[in-house]
Amino acid sequence: MTRLSSDFYQNEDVSSVAKQLLGKLLFTYVDGELTGGVITETEAYDGVVDKACHAFGGRNTNRTATMYLAGGVTYVYLCYGIHHLLNVVSGKEGNPQAVLIRAIEPKVGIETMLSRRKMEKLAPRITAGPGALSQALGIDKQLNAKHLSANEIWIEEDLDYKVPEIVSTTRIGVAYAQEHALWPFRFYIKGNKFVSKPNS
DNA sequence: TTCCCGATTTACT
DNA sequence: GTAAATCGGGAAA
Numbered sequence: 001m002t003r004l005s006s007d008f009y010q011n012e013d014v015s016s017v018a019k020q021l022l023g024k025l026l027f028t029y030v031d032g033e034l035t036g037g038v039i040t041e042t043e044a045y046d047g048v049v050d051k052a053c054h055a056f057g058g059r060n061t062n063r064t065a066t067m068y069l070a071g072g073v074t075y076v077y078l079c080y081g082i083h084h085l086l087n088v089v090s091g092k093e094g095n096p097q098a099v100l101i102r103a104i105e106p107k108v109g110i111e112t113m114l115s116r117r118k119m120e121k122l123a124p125r126i127t128a129g130p131g132a133l134s135q136a137l138g139i140d141k142q143l144n145a146k147h148l149s150a151n152e153i154w155i156e157e158d159l160d161y162k163v164p165e166i167v168s169t170t171r172i173g174v175a176y177a178q179e180h181a182l183w184p185f186r187f188y189i190k191g192n193k194f195v196s197k198p199n200s
Numbered sequence: 201t202t203c204c205c206g207a208t209t210t211a212c213t
Numbered sequence: 214g215t216a217a218a219t220c221g222g223g224a225a226a
Contacts, residue, residue, distance in 0.1 A: 081221070082209050130207070203225085204222105211218100
């Protein structure tokens with residue numbers, strides 16, 4: 001298995017990184033359970049110039065400091081007081097870009113994911129959506145600012161990798177970002193069932 | 201310290 | 214389709 005190199009993450013074209021992450025394998029090893037799957041949906045957050053990004057305008061606080069690290073670490077934060085959202089920090093140190101992982105297609109540890117999601121049967125909603133995905137993989141703030149080469153969370157090249165057909169569209173839940181909400185920074189694998197909102 | 205609100209999900213009407 | 218859940222970050226005072 002080949003984990004992605006630090007060079008991959010330090011590309012400063014964040015939408016390119018977001019697209020290239022589609023089809024890669026994301027794994028976590030939490031509470032002694034290995035879980036993982038194929039990344040099917042991502043969104044790019046383009047640092048200080050992006051109104052939808054937490055670091056817009058150079059905002060640098062306890063929470064957002066993680067995004068200023070060199071690419072290749074996680075940025076996990078709590079949203080709506082309930083859901084943990086997983087991002088992959090990208091770009092060079094000091095440039096707060098990140099890619100939100102919005103959905104995966106489960107491959108490994110499906111029983112564990114079903115149990116964590118309190119589901120009996122596999123269905124797309126198990127990991128289609130950033131909050132759902134984090135719950136299935138056991139991701140919470142404990143996994144913030146972890147290197148993606150760590151033994152708790154990492155991303156690999158897929159052995160059966162095929163270049164996916166990619167759909168680009170607007171991001172979800174960022175209406176407050178005004179005109180930047182129109183940027184085509186959301187990407188997903190066309191036709192995949194494990195995508196949070198195929199139409200939009 | 202106060203107040204407002206969110207990169208969502210789920211359960212209802 | 215609409216609303217509730219739920220808490221910590223960020224801005225203002």
